Amino acid sequence: MATGPVKNLFTHSFKPNLFQVSGNSKGKDRFVFWADAVAESAIEHAKRNGMTVVTIKSGGSPSGPKHLGNMNDQIRAFFIYDAVKRRGVSARLIYTNDDMDPLRTIPPSVPNGDGKRHSFTERELSTLEKYLGWPYSRIPDVFGCHGSWGEHFNSVIQDGLSRIGIVMENYDNSESYASGRFLDATRLTLSKTALVREVLSRFQRNIEKNWIPFHPVCSNCGKITTTALSFDPGSETVEYECKGRVLAGKYVIKGCGHRGFSTLREGKLPWRLEWVAQWMVFQVNAEPFGKDHYEGSWKSGQALAREIYGIEPPASLVYEFFLVNGEKMSSRRGNAYILHDLLKVLEPEVIRYLYTKRPMMQRNIDLKNLHLLVEEFDRFEESFFKGTSEEAARIYPALFTTLPSKKPLRVSYLLASYAVQFYPVEEAYRSLIRAGVVKEDACEEDRERVLRRLRLAKNWLSTFADASKYV
Template identity: 25%
Template sequence: MAQTTQETDWVSRLADEVIAEAERRAPGKRVVCASGLSPSGPIHLGNLREIMVPHLVADEIRRRGIDCVHLLSWDDYDRFRKVPAGVDPSWSEHIGKPLTSVPAPPGSPYATWAEHFKAPMIAAMDEMGIEVHAISQTEQYTSGAYREQVLFAMRERRRIDAVLGRYRTKQDQAGAAAEEGAEDADARTALEGSGAAAEDDGSGTDDSGYYPYKPYCAVCERDLTTVTAYDDETTELTYTCACGHGETVKLSEFDRGKLVWKVDWPMRWAYEGVVFEPSGVDHHSPGSSWVVGGQLVSEIFGGKQPIGPMYAFVGISGMAKMSSSKGGVPIAVDALELMEAPLLRWLYARRRPNQSFKIAFDVEIQRTYDEWDALVRKVAGGTAQPADAAAHARAVRTASGSLPTTPRPLPYRMLASVLDITTGDEEQTLRILREVDPADPITSLDETRPRLDRAARWVETQMPAEQRTRVRREPDEELLAGLDDTQRASLRLLVERLGEHWSLDGLTTLVYGVPKLQAGLPMEAKPTPELKVTQRGFFALLYRLLVGRDTGPRLPTLLLAVGEDRARHLLTPPQ
């Protein structure tokens, strides 16, 4: 049934399309959404969109009471292509082996390269409430699950070759075309090394013909092999390897190899009955696997290409677009150290798949949290726009239940400021946070977790050294002695009223209100342009007296962190 509530957003619209398409293809059967990830390196926050788009759609379908599964194919039977920077160069001896046959990087607790890079993604998905049915392509191929599909593809190799041949002349232009379509410099950077135009289609073996199957050598385990002969009747396949080994095997019994990628992907669409699967920009260039796969799945494998949007890139604030081939890129568990899972989900849910966006690891994360908290207040007050309310709902809960949240979600920027000033001292942190709202004081830091822990990690790992706050131990006698009468009066007004305004809201009113009182206005008066100039000068004076520079954390938070007695000590002008 189509979504008819006001909460119509891009997820609901795609769910409508997927449900309708599934009914056309196989009425009454389980709806299959799919993703694919290669654990060849760090599975970065751009790759996370490959998971989040079908997750959100599948979850919406399940919310409507319809049987739906989200398949995650781990492409762990792919070849190991290159040794990343920072890894022992001797790992080059493993190039060409399946990722599940390559040892994990030095120091890893995992046995294989594939498991090492799968593990953090699996942990992140669990924390984010993403439910998938995971499929290991190593297990699928080595167990013989795809045997009939492999034998069929080999029998149909000439027809497959003909389909692929339509696109081979376009491959030289494919990379350039994809780059032209990239929206910005970050997106173009992402195409480097993507391989979209040069994905393996099995061509270029030798004059003996085209074969869509690539064996892994029995001796060296690598795919540096060339199929030289194949008999459709007996299924005998002969191959040679660059290592010098050669043999003849019966493909009806041989399970140490795989279909080349451009044939493998459409085969799986038909095999799994995939209805919905998104794909990245680089898969949509001429001759790439998505384009060619659409032809192969219908003309050869008797299936249909999934519907699904092309999704845009995800960047990091202050960094070029992430490319896992470059190494050293933020992954989902890195983001979850700095932000709560609902916030990370919201960043993907609020943008249509074809919209690029950035995730802030720098100081902009505070603005992101401010936006999120503002949305939460609007949702609670019933004033959020329908699409915004829907994105919020998808962020905080799934069809299986709600995600954990912080009981007392204090502003992230305030927590970061407090933790910066207290250097994480829990006793001092609790003292300050208890005074934020004296009428309803926080009695335990657990009330502020996990957000407090995320802010602490941000201060520890991301806060620039020059932005660290160091409160003065003693008054700046020279600055205090040189104050004019107006400045002295402003400080006395502030210090006299500290006690009665000692809360976050009270101090906010006070620091903005002192210049108003000096101008003969009530504290609740709206500021004029001239008054704003006076306020900025007053704030700069307070910062210089408290932390020795013209700017710093928000003054109400800073004053709470300094403490009433110490603030009086630092701000009281001489008589």
């Protein structure tokens, strides 16, 4: 568990969310949104390297659903991208789907195509076990709605993002290897194998003297947990043996013992190298990542970028982890909530607001007190329309695809939760009119907003709220 300070995400009053402050000529503090600071670094990185388009990247392995903590990668990348565009600079927001990674364990439950949780049966688990060690791109989709396991879970990730208004250019690693997009980077890596070993030995123990940085897919059993034995630069083929590997230090994947040859399009680079190779191939100028990568992969990645690939590492944003109800999120604990889960109880703009908070502050998402986050957002929104907050003036427009022209009508989330305990949603709306909370002639847009909040509060009561929220 991370050791940084822990803050309950839902405070009782709106307070500035300072990422960085600097004194002005009058000695007062000036608010700087963290996304602006990274955007400036990304723009400068692009200029130094002769790039006319600023590329903001995030990525992930489609091992299963990405929980709310993992989504820091994508959503914070979006805010950096948005900040670059607000400066009038051309930008692109890309996502690399690491679907050549091996399946190392089977989660007890996963979301289907609609984001609804499905617990695997014993029969399904038994069927999936034979795919341990296979690339996600080659494992059948258990739900039958996509071409592969990797495609299915990447679709769940992208669908969740699209529901809060975020769309990314998607690049599947399986396609990037097969099409030759990664060919030059892979060729360069293998041509400098001795130097790769030397660089990585500064950061990792037990780099074997004959280790070759490539994992072919076994042509016999389909696993990608093979060991490269030699590389022939003339034919650009890798000889390998399917010995199996220990993944993440604890998942033992057995090999079939087959020996064979593969091309550079039929396997993958080890992750530490693949990550840096992506920076080169996609000309990445900035990428956010969790503190776990900062303490390991980022430090070796900077050295690999300069010494192997001849590039300058991109600007970075390091973020702390989220906790849920005081615990780390885990599918084993049953608390690995995804965006689809939050969208049942929160408006998209409130979810976006959650991710604008300071990245290097570990936060506890207290789901039973979710109303406090909504109340904080409502006050934040009000301060924007009153013009009383420099922070709101900067951040609020980034929470919407289309900025509201006037202050939206918001009903207290807690009040909404009380109303739906006595009435069905439509009748609860009419009760708010009778109480004078909502005007009878409210515009259709405001009416829909209030109805939506009533439905969200009703869902919250049946999922996360504790007994104290019932009347």
